[in-house]
Amino acid sequence: MLVSKPSKQDITKASMQIEPYTHVTPVLSSELINTIFKSELFFKCENFQKAGSFKSRGAVNAILSLDKKMLDHGVATHSSGNFAQALARAASILNIPSYIVMPENAPQVKVDAVIGYGGEVTFCTPTLADRERTLTEVIGRTGATEIHPYDNYDIIAGQGTATLELLNQIDNIDMILCPVGGGGLISGTALAASYFGKNITVVACEPLGADDAYRSFKAGEIIPSVNPQTLADGLLTSLGERNFPIIKNYVDNIVTVSEESIIKAMKLVYERMKIIIEPSSAVTLASIIENKVDVTNKRVGLIISGGNVDLKKIPF
Amino acid sequence: MLVSKPSKQDITKASMQIEPYTHVTPVLSSELINTIFKSELFFKCENFQKAGSFKSRGAVNAILSLDKKMLDHGVATHSSGNFAQALARAASILNIPSYIVMPENAPQVKVDAVIGYGGEVTFCTPTLADRERTLTEVIGRTGATEIHPYDNYDIIAGQGTATLELLNQIDNIDMILCPVGGGGLISGTALAASYFGKNITVVACEPLGADDAYRSFKAGEIIPSVNPQTLADGLLTSLGERNFPIIKNYVDNIVTVSEESIIKAMKLVYERMKIIIEPSSAVTLASIIENKVDVTNKRVGLIISGGNVDLKKIPF
Secondary structure (H helix, E strand, O other): OOOOOOOHHHHHHHHHHHHHHOOOOOEEOOHHHHHHHOOEEEEEEHHHOHHHEOHHHHHHHHHHOOOHHHHOOOEEEEOOOHHHHHHHHHHHHOOOOEEEEEEOOOOHHHHHHHHHOOOEEEEEOOOHHHHHHHHHHHHHHHOOEEOOOOOOHHHHHHHHHHHHHHHHHOOOOOEEEEEOOOOHHHHHHHHHHHHHOOOOEEEEEEEHHHOHHHHHHHHOOOOOOOOOOOOOOOOOOOOOOOHHHHHHHHOOEEEEEOHHHHHHHHHHHHHHHOEOOOHHHHHHHHHHHOOOOOOOOOEEEEEEOEOOOOHHHOOO | OOOOOOOHHHHHHHHHHHHHHOOOOOEEOOHHHHHHHOOEEEEEEHHHOHHHEOHHHHHHHHHHOOOHHHHOOOEEEEOOOHHHHHHHHHHHHOOOOEEEEEEOOOOHHHHHHHHHOOOEEEEEOOOHHHHHHHHHHHHHHHOOEEOOOOOOHHHHHHHHHHHHHHHHHOOOOOEEEEEOOOOHHHHHHHHHHHHHOOOOEEEEEEEHHHOHHHHHHHHOOOOOOOOOOOOOOOOOOOOOOOHHHHHHHHOOEEEEEOHHHHHHHHHHHHHHHOEOOOHHHHHHHHHHHOOOOOOOOOEEEEEEOEOOOOHHHOOO
């Protein structure tokens, strides 16, 4: 079956068009961590990306891909997290309005960040139904174009540019580990690995307490995320309709990890690599800690998705 | 007056000989921080250096500069902090013994790190007198060569390599800001800026609660550090005899900063740059926050000295 998806050219084009507005993020390694796991691990540091996460790649690509006449009315989304900031920032680059629907319990620091980038925040109650209803109202009022955080091909192509970059930075990667939440990052990652790499194994990593992607992958159909419980607050959402077919066809495996391993992985990265990563980014190293993937003697890329974390709540 | 000091060739040689054993650390910038301070700030990230600080540069250089027959008996020092780890690691590279005298109240994590690198730890009471007495005993017993953490020309040349690297990485630096404790890093920095840069202003930054270098600089003679009080636990020591003349002749100014500004600077770096730095490293940005140096429209290098911090004690 032919899977609808961004093409190789879509990801190459995304990489070129976002380049003036995003960072080529560094790839870091730790000799000690490599020794512990008998492998060569390459951390692709999207925690250093603009607005603190890979979401800036997709957001900038989506906005730059809009028709000129759509731009005037701005863009809208609902998000409590990194995509809210990324979209507001991307809109501010083109000097167009952004309307962000946020749950009233969203962290103040994230609300402030959106406002700091010039976004207009509309609050709603923290349910998916009210988020969608409020977004529909905002779009009705403003004529803004909705940009979905992950269920959108321009977003997927944008997120794939992180892996395109990684493969330009590091030779002979055998495997890539990547977190999975809604599926924007993993679907872009898997496509880019297939287009620009050679026989790279792609593994999605997910918290056991939010294992809807794992269960969906096994079942062959999207199983929604219900009442997920995990520190990794970027990985709570259900898979998108456009993301799942790409995951089914281009991801080799999905593994789950415990909260304890997520915390261990965060601690190891903070203490040994001296970088700040959010819990969602720690699921990849956690899967190595738990021996869910065999990385022995392999060259492995780990997509560190972001660094937006409340430092008062570091869990160790 | 001719000042005794490492030559340009000494620093170039140090850079070449430590290269296989140390990292070329990245230089990071933050658009937001640049906007706040209307300048271009380049953070030289020695927090990513081997053993977590610039101390690895000097330690490796000092050991590689020893006579072969001195090597057999190993090296010794007293240190409660980053130099202990750096020297133990450097000794392990050449497979020679290292004897580290540590105060009995040194953090367990630092003791463990030294032992992890194969160092032999001898505990003493936490006074300078007992540290020196114990070190003399250890040297009498072992025949090891004492490597002073900063009052040593090979150490100074080694620390200067961070600035040599920075100037190769970033063009047209106008100013360099650098912490000052015992003076090893700042003296190497100032020499390297003079040898390899063009009209670079070098400013040493120091906590107000440990302002012995500031007072020594004003008085023209070394004034010992007495009962210093600061979060910046790497900057408690008095200036070295070999360091002070270099500082007097090659450093343009010394400024002091409050504890409040050190905390503000740490918070800004953690939240916006997503990197972990120790309080001692924050005095440079703190001096900008306090307007103690005028960086407007300048290209400024900040030496981020290390990242060894107890994450349970982050002061914000």
